[in-house]
Amino acid sequence: MDLARALKEYVAYLAVERGSAANTVEAYGRDLARYTTYLAQQGITQPAQVTRADVEKYLQALSSIELASSSIERAISAIKGFHRFMVAEHLCTSHPALDIPLPKKPDRLPDVISLEQAAALLDQPFLQTAASQRDRTILEVLYGCGLRVSELCGLDLQQVLLADEVLRVYGKGSKERIVPIMGTAAQTLHEYLELWRGGLVHPNASHASASAVFLNARGGRISRQSVHSIVEKYGRVAGLTGLHPHTLRHSFATHMLQGGADLRVVQELLGHSDISTTQLYTHVDRTHVRMVYMGAHPRAHS
Structure with a gap:
């Protein structure tokens, strides 16, 4: 099973088996579509081909377009979950994003009215x-x-x-x-x-x-x-x-x-x-x- 098919299976898993909120499923699907498109442009189409270096290069590309840290954090969470799913489904044996840290959140207090x-x-x-x-x-x-x-x-x-x-x-x-x-x-x-x-x-x-x-x-x-x-x-x-x-x-x-x-x-x-x-x-x-x-x-x- 290639990455594109695996992504469809993962999105279905989030919606049906995990019962994730519709907004979460949509956001993760969008993040991972961008991720798998990037990998395909590098000639990577199979789960077993992805290395930690590939994941790091992708995250560097996200940082270069000045995405908010919250958006990058969500992208990392999506990628981690996607690779964890592929390992569990025996589509590959390694988890290249396993120990990639999440970006530090800025200390931003929520807006409130008096x-x-x-x-x-x-x-x-x-x-x-x-x-x-x-x-x-x-x-x-x-x-x-x-x-x-x-x-x-x-x-x-x-x-x-x-x-x-x-x-x-x-x-x-x-x-x-x-x-x-x-x-x-x-x-x-x-x-x-x-x-x-x-x-x-x-x-x-x-x-x-x-x-x-x-x-x-x-x-x-x-x-x-x-x-x-x-x-x-x-x-x-x-x-x-x-x-x-x-x-x-x-x-x-x-x-x-x-x-x-x-x-x-x-x-x-x-x-x-x-x-x-x-x-x-x-x-x-x-x-x-x-x-x-x-x-x-x-x-x-x-």
Whole structure:
């Protein structure tokens, strides 16, 4: 089996046997298509032909086009997984990428908005139309529950359990978690479902779309791109230029920690498999505490 065929088998393995998220499968497939194309240009078409030197030359080529370290890290992870799969399937005996290190991640804190900015975003006036009330609900749920955009777009009616004040959310790798929804977010979602969602339903919509919580103007499931545009639009009105949906997720986590939530609880709410990912938000929280201290303590400035 050549590399091109092995790649197709690996992508199918990720989607079916590993149950990887669709976005992950697509990104890995794209990264590995570029990798196998490069190898083919070097005359390498069989799994057993690939050496560590070949992998290193490819990664040097990626670095030369100034890809972000996160993109290179994902490419390395994809290559490692691909070669591990080929060894397991007995397509070759060696793993040329086994001990290639991942690039060091830069220490970059996530973007967050303040409590005042969150209030300005969510308390702005919304039109009494189905589309505007849908937009308002999207903002409330993103900030109130800390969902990823893909999780929000994939939310179905049967996953909304307002009587129990929870959402059943399917995150990365189709892992299910229970997320509380209370207060303004719960009230807004209830009003949207009872009063406004029906105005977006289209009689010719597919069965899959009919079960979606958030619908577009044609009655289909709303897309990630549309949610990005909605968040940016209302952010701009509130004076928050370039607001991103993930910023609302970051802000949810940071404001929870500022309010005294336990780190493990926030990890569970966000659906992080590794606590170290959640710990990044403690750095943001410490930055907030320092700013408050500097502004409030009479002897904070020498």
